[in-house]
Amino acid sequence: MYGALDIAKYVITKCTxxxxxxSNLQLQKILYYIQRELLQQGLAGFSDDMEAWQFGPVAPAVYRQYCGxxxxxxxxxxxxxxxxxxxxLIVPIIxxxxxxxxxxxxxDTHSVGKAWDIIYRNGLGDHQVIPKELIKNKG
Known part of the structure; x- marks a missing residue:
């Protein structure tokens, strides 16, 4: 299984x-969609957890690498x-x-009832992990 940073590098390279x-914001969302769609196919997009941040799901290591x-x-x-x-599998998503x-x-990722919304809870869950099972089942 790949790490989120490996997949991010592939996405950035392809888009370039x-x-x-x-942008970094787009990258984070694309990573989330990759993870969600592959989980829904019974696969894992990448090994890293995603967290619920203010602007949506984030892979922290990728954010730190590209936030500049x-x-x-x-x-x-x-x-x-x-x-x-x-x-x-991932090219069509990208x-x-x-x-x-x-x-x-x-x-879209902030929609009520989706995984980010369930964890973030108006900021109470800021920076908390969004379980992969929740991403798979709630999108």
Whole structure:
């Protein structure tokens, strides 16, 4: 299984090569969608836990790595080794979600009754882990 930072590097590289760079906020949301969709298929997107932060689900190690970019596009390329079977699963998610407005993705992940909302609880659960089973079942 991959770590969130490995998957983030793949996502950033793909988006940079496709001339569609993304921000750290978009990256976090795309990672969440990858995790959710793969969990719903009975797989794990990556090993790291995601936490409920103010602007939605966050993979903390990825946030720390890229927070210096602020809202600016992350234009980097990495040599990340990801198995082709895994790539086939995540590429459609990346290509579909990177087209969305980042704040629409925030609204989606913040929807009442979804995993982030259940854990965040108007700030009471700030920075608490969102269990993978909850991501799988509540989205």
């Amino acid at each position: 090569k496709d001339k569609h760079p993304i 970019f602020g809202a600016m596009p992350i234009r980097m390329q990495y040599n990340v080794k990801i198995e082709q079977d895994y790539v086939k 290509e579909r979600k990177r087209q969305l407005n980042p704040w629409d993705m925030v609204s």
